[in-house]
Amino acid sequence: MKPVQKKKLCFMCGTYFDVGSQPKDFCGAACRMRYMRAKRKGNAPRRGLNKVITTEDVFKPEPVEPEPVTMVFSNADVLAASDGVCVECYKLIDRSGPCASGWLLPLEAGGEPVLANRVPLHIACKARWEARTANGRARKKRIAGKRRDA
Structure with a gap:
């Protein structure tokens, strides 16, 4: 030694x-x-x-924080991993037609760049979804869950 x-x-x-x-x-x-x-x-x-x-x-090296890794998912991947329902209007998305996707919890708000954090949307619903805050999304999801259960 x-x-x-x-x-x-x-x-x-x-x-x-x-x-x-x-x-x-x-x-x-x-x-x-x-x-x-x-x-x-x-x-x-x-x-x-x-x-x-x-x-x-x-000569101790300074710790370096790794760059955040953003995984790239296509809208088709997001649609295939979900149940095929738009999270904004709760209507089925045509799998052969165009679709969009958004972050369930935005990356700026602490969301992780994983497929489970992506949700499918209609192209027409994408603007409304992006305009909603993270708190509004959680509230909408809770209300929707109560409606579906009833």
Whole structure:
């Protein structure tokens, strides 16, 4: 197993240097002498604030958020995965004719780009569906569910 390199920040020049097993505060003699001269003048940095760090701490890569993945579904895929009923007017959609689809919960509102979040629509109903907010869609779906059950 490879030993972990220990590094420290030089008080005077601000570069990282290897510490090893010795208690060092400066990268070399020149920085140590600069510190001693500054100490005599009374404007030296305080010692003891510099801690030993490992190379993993110094060169740790910043976490990168992955780009959001948007899955592409055709309107035919959405229609095939559903029961074939327009969610805006609740009429059957002709499978051989043109159709549209929309997001059940929009991506801006936290919806996921999956097929289960896509709903089939008539082309004429698409504008009304897009104009409705996410809260309005949920309310419409609850009311429609009560109507169907009754």
